[in-house]
Amino acid sequence: MATLDPQVRDLLASLSKAPPALPWDVPIASYRSAGEKLAALAGLPNSRCDARDIVIDLPGRSIGARIYRPKGPVGSLPGVVYFHGGGFVRGSLESHDSLCRELSVRGGLSVVSVDYRLAPENVFPRAHDDAIDSFCWLSDHAGELKMSPDALAVAGDSAGAMLAASTAVGVQNRLAGLPVRAQGLLCPVLDVTLTNDSVTKYEQAPLLSRQVLAWCVDQYFPNLETRQSAAASPLMKSTLADAPAAIILSSEIDPVSDDARQYSAKLKKFGVESEHQEFAGMPHSFFLLAGVLEQGERAIATFAEKLSALLR
Structure with a gap:
């Protein structure tokens, strides 16, 4: 295995004093609660950001969301719709609050x-x-939310990055033209067959x-056949020619590190701008x-800068 960064080794040593429970050994509520506690390692929330919660009313259901904007009398801004990670089983508005503020x-x-x-x-x-529905x-509500309707991106991390990438290519059937200008993916999970060498x-x-x-x-894909479906992940699509430009950041010591490399290469194969x-x-x-x-702080700064540049 490659060498872990010294700061990572120190962190893991401190966490080993109280190792987290394995997800199959505890109730799902306990596993989710343990994930929320890791938010303390994200750093202090950026005080230069305003945040407010809203409700998105969708057919047959309503889901929560939180809007972040830099403080100050700014007008319409490029918008990023963000989907948190957590393996499809945990994660929340709170767990990714600091990350979204920094972004x-x-x-x-x-x-x-x-x-x-x-x-x-x-x-x-x-x-x-x-x-996709959100x-x-x-x-549709970009104007009233002070987001530029012609400068919208999707972004996410881990499992949320799969949702972002899937939305980037799947939403075309729902809206005219190409409504997603860019996609930003952090340590994306894009191949749930788990057959890549990095796994x-x-x-x-x-x-x-x-x-x-x-x-x-x-937990999320109990049907094995769906794991190879293009509807699940754009990495399975035969073409990505209509996908938006991408900024993709990944980690070296990660079972899904190959997913990021392969997706970026496939985007480039079809003539789509992609930086990995x-x-x-x-x-x-x-x-x-x-x-x-x-390195975590550096990654967020790089991600924010690159994604912003794709929208401006």
């Missing part, structure tokens, strides 16, 4: 974090439906092992630990 302030963006439905209570394609709703190479990786990854996939950066010595979702990892 908004550093990128000069209006960021909307979407609280989509989680597994195992909700299996595929419900989270995917929530992602993007369409936000696109085996880093099967014992910290923060996300192959066993935990497989368990999460089982891999952070050496970093484990999965390291950017959520920006309060204790310098």
Whole structure:
């Protein structure tokens, strides 16, 4: 295995004093609660950001969302619809609050974090439906939310990055033209068949092992056939020619590191602009630990800058 960054080793040593419970050994509510506690490692919330909660009314359901904007008398801004990670089973508006604040302030963006439905209570394609439906709703209401309707992006991390990428290519059937200007993906999970070499190479990786990854996939994709479906992930699509430009950041020591490389290469194959950066010595979702990892803070700053540039 590649060498872990020294800051990561120190962090893991401190966490080993109270190792997290494995998800199959505890009730789902306890697993989710444990994930929320990790938010303390994200750093202090950026005070230069305003945030307010809204409700998105969709057919047959309503889901929560939180809008972030830099403080000050700014007008309409490029918008980013953000889908949090958590293996489809956990994660929330709170767990990714610090990340979304930084993205908004550093990128000069209006960021909307979407609280989509989680597994195992909700299996595929419900989270995917929530992602596409919420993007369409936000696109329709962009003006009143002070987001530029012609400068909207989707973004997400881990499982949320799959929802973002799927929305980027799937929403075309719902709205005229190409409503998504850019896609931003952080440590994306894009191949839930779990057959990439990195799944085996880093099967014992910290923060996300192959066993935990497989368990999460089982919760959201109980039907094995759907895991190879293009509807589940754009990496399975025969063409990505109509996909928007992408900025993709990934970690080296990560079972899904190959997903980022392959997706970026496939975008380029079809003539789509794609920039991919891999952070050496970093484990999965390291950017959520920006309060204790310098590389995590650097990744967020890079992500915000690059995604903002794609929208301006």
